[in-house]
Amino acid sequence: MFSDFQVGFEYPWMLVLLVLVPITWWLGSQSLSGLGNTRRLLALIFRSLVLLLMILALAGIQWIWTSDRQTVIYLLDQSDSIPIAKRQLMLRFAIDSVKKHRREKRFDRAGLILFGREASIEVPPLDENLPPLSRPESNFGKPDATNLEGALKLAAASFLEDSAKRIVVLTDGIQTLGTAETAAKRLSETGIGIDVVPIRLDNNAEVMVEKIDVPGYVQQGQTVDARVVINRFGTAENPSPEIPGRVRVVRRIGSQTEVLADSPYVLDRDINVIPVPHKIDQTAGYTYEAEFIPDVLTDDTITQNNRATAFTYARGKSRVMLIEDANNLGNFEPLADALRKNDIVVDLRTTNNLFSSLVELQSYDSVILAGVPRTSGESMDKISSISDQQMEMMVQSSRQFGMGILMLGGPEAFGAGGWSNTKLEEAMPVNFTIKNTKVEAVGALAMVMHASEMPEGNHWQKVIGKSALESLGPGDYCGVIKYDATGDTWLWGGSDGMLKVGDHSRMMRSRLSQMIPGDMPDFDSSLKLAIRSLKNVPAAIKHMIIISDGDPTSASAQVLSEFTKNQIKISTVAVGSHGTVGTAELNRIAKVTGGNYYVVTNAAALPKIFMREARRVARPVIFEPEGGVQPLVRLPNHEILSGIQGDLPRLRGFVLTETKDSPLVEVPLLASKPAEPENASLLATWNYGLGRTAVFTSDAGKRWASDWIGSPYYDQFFSQLVRWTMRTQRNDDKYNIATQVKDGRVQIIVNASDSEDKFLNFLDMNATAVGPDLVPKSISMRQQAPGRYIGEFTPEEAGSYMLSIVPGSDRQIFTTGVNVPFSDEYRIRQANMRLIEQLANSTPRGGQTGKVLPELNDSDMEELLRFDTYRPGLPPARSLKDIWPLVVLLGASLFLADVFIRRVAVDFGWPLRKLAAFMSQIKTSEVDLARQKSLERLRSSKSQVSNDLEKQRSSTSMELPDPLESNPNPSSSDAFGTADFKGAESKSSGPAPSDSLAKSKSNSDNEDYTSRLLEAKRKAKKNQN
DSSP states (O other): OEEEEEEEESSGGGGGGGGHHHHHHHHHHHHTGGGOHHHHHHHHHHHHHHHHHHHHHHTTEEEEEEEOOEEEEEEEEOSTTSOHHHHHHHHHHHHHHHHHHOOTTTTOEEEEEEESSSEEEEEEEESSOOOOOSSOOSOOOOTTSOOHHHHHHHHHHHOOTTSEEEEEEEEOOOOOSSOHHHHHHHHHHTTEEEEEEEOOOOOOOEEEEEEEEOOSEEETTOEEEEEEEEEEEOOSSOSSOOEEEEEEEEEEETTEEEEEEEEEEEEOSSEEEEEEEEEOOSSSEEEEEEEEEESSGGGOSOSTTSEEEEEEEEEOSOEEEEEEOTTSTTTTHHHHHHHHHTTOEEEEEETTSOOOSHHHHTTOSEEEEESOOSEEOSSGGGOEEOOHHHHHHHHHHHHHHOOEEEEEOOTTSGGGGTOTTSHHHHHSSEESSOOOTTSOOOEEEEEEEEOTTSTTHHHHHHHHHHHHHHTSOTTOEEEEEEEETTEEEESSSTTTOOEEHHHHHHHHHHHHHHOOOOOOSBSHHHHHHHHHHHHHSOOSEEEEEEEEOSOSBOOOHHHHHHHHHTTOEEEEEEESOOHHHHHHHHHHHHHHHTOOEEEESSGGGHHHHHHHHHGGGGGGGEEOOTTOBOEEESOTTSGGGTTOOSOOOOBSOEEOOEEOSOTTOEEEEEESOSSOGGGOEEEEEEEETTEEEEEESSOSSSSSOTTTTTSHHHHHHHHHHHHHHSOOOOOSSEEEEEEEEETTEEEEEEEEEOTTSOBOOSOOOEEEEEOTTOOEEEEEOEEEETTEEEEEEOOSSSEEEEEEEEOOTTSOOEEEEEEEOSOGGGTOOSOOHHHHHHHHTOOOTTSOOOOBOOOOOSTTHHHHHTSOTTOSOSOOEEEEEEOHHHHHHHHHHHHHHHHHHHHOOOOTTHHHHHHHHHHHHHHOOHHHHHHHHHHHHHHHHHHHHHHHHHHHHHHHHHHSOOHHHHOSSOOGGGTTOHHHHHHHHHHHTSSOOSOHHHHHHHHHHHHHHHHHHHHHHHHHHHHHO
């Protein structure tokens, strides 16, 4: 499987350092001369090897080998343009092709990727056959588009480096996303081959609503001729059929729908154009939809292309949308009347009848939230709220399209209305939560979770817990009680349970996500746990919410009296309750403590209820001091305060906020109280994206601004405030804006000229598109000709796209729209053979060009399977492995040897001598061993005799007389002790030993010994003479 092993280098230019090796040898031969020839030679060799290995490591030495193994990945097109029967054939071909042609002995691999709008790996590349699949299991996105480029990129990323690579694509070549040609070129450069199996589409009868043409802009009162274009396709047997059916055209303004045409029509030609004349009555954004419904279903096979949409915007007077709380109407009628007097068109809406699309919002220059809460209503039938999607639409309309937003205060506005921590708060010049510790604005909320028996109870308890948490400020306290194996316990905070949200927000969300409440046996245990902690929390307002099915044992009157005594209300939510008994108990708890009682049959309403109830703890942000507050003018030259002289009337209260720390924020009006200016803003403004947003923290009605109503300042102040926020409009220049959808891309064409019809060139023009997903897409507008600018973007899905065009920083913002009716997946009816051949003709570097295989058909499957997808012709796989770490390790080891040789002198002959001695011992014969034993015995006998003689001499010397007594005046000739020997002789003549032999031997030895001494004495004297 592997062959042709080689050595390579990642940085071959570093090999020039090899010139240092001979230089090191020459220098070392001079400096190491004192080591001796042998040590010097060894030191030079090791030093050169160390330097050589270090240079190889710096050059990134690599081990390279080639392999004949192949990996083939099959890409199967699963988009809606491919008939279902053909998708099953694709799976069958891929499985059978691998089983027939994969070489097991060389460990070939096979993989499978499915793609539609996205691509997904069904089977990763493995050295085994594909498993028998009856249907796809991976998620390849929606089948309404074909992203062939994404599939090719995913396949390229899935290959391993130790094998040759080939991709086999089964597709009709209709790509609606991406550019497969570019991806194929990159793949060929990396040595990846591509084979393609074309999929021919069935030639069936088809009806396609191509488009509905309407002008992008019209004037109010203008008559418009909309044109519906319908294409008809026949079959090979009947290429020009007459297809009867009905044409239906509707026009929508927000939630209102008007039918413009609904009549029978016969498609008798290939291209049919149907005019629909109508009149535009009001300023608004209009969405049109045209649909053809065939009488005979077999005359049409794809229903997704039977509908087309269009958009137009009718210009007229400036309009604003004033939104009131559906449960508290009439408070802002004076404001609406004042605006109408100043020639501003006001469209009154309630929180339960709001806009439903971004298109609808574009007909308004500003939106006024008149003291509305995020959620309102005291019972299930009256609960209404502004959804997160509607909030996002308002924010995007301001930031991307220049629409203004004005928030007016009230007892249920800003932080008191549950708007904290929302997208709308981000768009405003103030924060709705109070972080100033000098301003007491703290609430406490306790929640009891007992809804496990409702459908998906655990899921909904987590959702409502997080919804309530989002409505609280950082200074508020929150706690959750649940029942588990240990009884009723707090979800966090230990025995106290109530923690401040600010520093614990992330932890609280995490605990809520992991919460699994059990079935609570009684209410008293949880209520006692809650009242004990709530009494000790330093909060101005305390509240409790219970969600339950009502089956725990009833709460005692004594426990409930503790709540009423401490002015803590309990709101209850009945879900999946056990009949009227459970409902009655929850109703009793709420009634006794003064809370609200809700019966929920639709779980989707739960978040609204909990956000509504969580707002009760936000009451401290309402500031109503005795005597009210005096508005103080800080920026008298501000456009909103233009022409207003003198002191403004007093206000009876407002909602505390906190001014954002940004140089863009302006505060024209400040309240005289409280002392902290960052919390005393009455009027704050700033620019947000392309739009303007402002807040007036008091109301414009009867509760706090009653002294303003009827004053000369009321109409002037609020009309100027609303006009400041409205979308900027200028008509000095002329801009002709057109849009079109072509080849799956939206094209924007702008022709710009000034009032004298001269081209406007070199504008810093840009555009933004916002689609159904509310995600903005930036568009680069490039000048293509004098006064002509063109930009493009690829829509992700069908639907209405709002376009904001900004010619420059000091010019008017233009808003238009385009509708993408349906994907090209449902438009093109023929396989793109040009793209298929282009993919197969890409030649991998070092390999052979790919092939276009026969078409995929059930009848020709055997012939198709003859083509070997594992055939040769691909560049061999080159695998490499860095071995420089091993080289560095080896060099470090040799460096230690180099140091040892230079610093330590070793007697290299010592081992040879030891070896010679050892060998001589081995070669000793048995005769030598015998002789050695004999000599050992002789040495032992000699030693014994010497010892005996020594003992005899010792005994003899002790019996001799003192030489000084026997011869007191010795002569010089007796210097060597002759008298001693004479004395010894006379003494020895005494009693003889019994053993005569021993006596004789002793005398003889003594004489010999004396004679030798005398002889030595004579020689010494002779030498002296």
